Amino acid sequence: MSETAQAAQPIVLPTWLTDPPTRANEPLDKCDDEHREAIRREVEAATVQLLEALRIDWRYDPNTRETPARVARMLVDETQRGRFHPCPKLTTFPNTRQLDELYTVGPIAVRSTCSHHLVPIIGAAWIGVIPGETLIGLSKFNRLTEWVMARPQIQEEAAVQLADEIERLIQPKGLGVVVKAEHLCMSWRGVRDTDSKMVTSIMRGILRENAAARSEFMEAIKGQGYAA
DSSP states (O other): OOHHHHHTOOOOOOGGGGSOOOOTTSOOSSOOHHHHHHHHHHHHHHHHHHHHHTTOOTTTOTTTTTHHHHHHHHIIIIITHHHHSOOOOOOEEEOTTOOOSOEEEEEEEEEEEETTTOOEEEEEEEEEEEOOSEEEOHHHHHHHHHHHHSSEEOHHHHHHHHHHHHHHHHOOSEEEEEEEEEEHHHHTSTTOOSSOOEEEEEEEEHHHHOHHHHHHHHHHHHTTTOOO
């Protein structure tokens, strides 16, 4: 446990950290290694305060002694990585063969956080593309999905953000993004319904305008495990 957490003292924040906060699902404009470490220290100290408010004796309980540092690393570097780390490098290349047939990718693991209760959203995404002039490697869809989803948000906005990022990157003629997920804010608390799932469907370009193309996409992802 760091000295910051042990002492549970407020830390002096860099000037940039005192700027107005951004929305929960927006990446920070400026966040390098130094900034991330400052945020980890602040989150660690805040977690100490949370544990003490819950009357958890974290200093002497071996199960929670390292919890403040663990939580800080988890939030900054894992579950909210999409806010504090830059977008992964996504190399594009030209569509020299003028490919114009639909291809689909999925299921892609979705691990996100409900911005209402800060509990997990777990599910899968399927992506369909009718290429334009630019292509990306298959695994880049997984990397981009992981980065976009690793933020506190609601699923409706997350699916739109993912579609926006893909569209910005490769400008496809047609794009479909379907996300199906369990929300622990419903299954773990509240109504405690473990069977309910949420499905969001974003269609752009040809897949929005052409019913036959849209149907082809939906049939294709059924073969990849999607079921409404």
